[in-house]
């Protein structure tokens with residue numbers, strides 16, 4: 059075959075395929091050059107085909123994952139897009155959002171000229187711009203518009219984040235911006251201080267909006283916590299009116315290759331009113347279903363450090379009762395939460411055994427499970443001990459600590475897993491994938507009780523509400539609430555009391571109702 063199948067990127071191949079696609083769809087002047095290797099009747103069959111034949115590496119490196127039609131439809135609905143508005147997808151891929159926009163314009167019998175003037179699409183990738191054009195031309199031709207191969211549309215190759223167009227200039231202003239920006243790591247300096255391109259796209263998207271214009275994006279949920287995303291949270295809470303944040307329930311089903319948790323964000327370019335925000339969950343397996351409800355602004359945006367996206371109405375009560383009920387937070391209770399100091403690649407030379415040297419145990423994340431400290435558990439070639447020396451003295455611990463894993467995923471049964479490490483006369487080291495809690499004053503709660511709380515279903519639920527990535531950061535745990543009558547929990551020991559009963563006793567200490575308690579016990583299975 060002429061192009062040996064285009065696993066590798068080949069612009070000429072896509073040009074010819076697009077023109078053939080246009081020809082069979084009735085675009086005047088398009089010549090049929092090659093056979094179409096897919097069923098053209100399917101929605102965005104061109105984009106689907108591109109996704110199939112382009113290598114996974116290329117798509118991953120360039121953030122090219124196309125949005126399912128149900129989600130496109132929903133964002134168009136949530137932004138209340140009207141067919142007389144100007145609309146843009148500033149990272150348009152194969153043009154899926156624009157195809158649904160066209161459907162609406164066609165239903166309203168818009169003239170070709172209006173379509174040409176009102177619909178905009180940009181992408182950095184020439185092949186995708188060509189595909190979007192072919193999709194638009196073919197769709198309009200099929201619907202009876204007189205489309206020539208040279209009929210112009212506002213679809214162009216652009217780096218939407220580039221100087222002059224996006225970041226620093228205002229060449230365009232739209233009523234509506236729709237899309238699914240690329241999720242790619244970025245250098246914060248070059249991207250308006252954002253760590254990931256999707257956050258830069260939200261900011262640039264807002265810059266492209268008219269006053270009162272709306273933006274509807276599907277983006278990862280990682281911006282809800284972590285210092286890196288403070289700028290985006292600040293924009294969403296202080297600069298614009300954030301109207302909706304809906305969590306996508308099936309993490310890896312909406313896009314077959316995307317592994318991040320995602321949300322559907324809708325905002326308006328005007329001053330925030332600090333009133334209710336629509337939140338909820340969208341289920342994307344099979345039929346698209348959405349459950350929405352209103353939440354107070356103060357539940358969603360706490361401060362610059364934390365955002366919380368309730369997915370169930372009961373979550374609002376939980377947040378109010380646990381985080382906003384005047385309980386002392388961990389960092390004010392005499393407890394200190396830190397991260398293990400040993401970064402393995404920096405301390406490698408201390409792992410090699412040398413004669414006449416003193417060695418101390420080194421504990422890793424695999425040595426800790428929920429309530430389980432397994433000092434002798436081995437994993438791969440990870441060193442079980444580390445050389446003691448003047449240089450690493452300050453990284454050594456002697457006291458009892460409550461260690462907990464720093465990385466966990468939504469699918470795991472528990473997001474927070476911790477266990478006590480007993481005190482040691484000669485000391486020990488903790489690797490950097492573990493966090494730990496220790497007592498700094500006599501008044502601090504006992505670590506045994508903290509172990510019960512840390513591993514409780516209640517804390518797991520609360521943690522899921524305020525976290526959008528795979529990290530369990532010390533910073534997030536520091537704001538967790540300590541119940542008033544914590545001493546009463548001293549009487550309970552795991553293993554000596556039925557687990558469900560213990561969980562309920564913990565709930566009572568936070569003054570939760572029986573219904574709220576049942577909600578937590580049942581939500582373990584659902585994990586939202």
Ligand SMILES: C[S@@+](CC[C@H](N)C(=O)[O-])C[C@H]1O[C@@H](n2cnc3c(N)ncnc32)[C@H](O)[C@@H]1O
Nearest residue numbers: 123124125149150151181182183217218238240
């Ligand atoms: C996740 S895809 C979404 C495509 C389309 N909006 C959709 O929802 O199906 C993101 C797109 O952004 C494009 N892209 C990446 N960096 C870009 C940039 N700096 N400017 C414009 N487009 C960019 C990629 O080529 C890719 O097509």
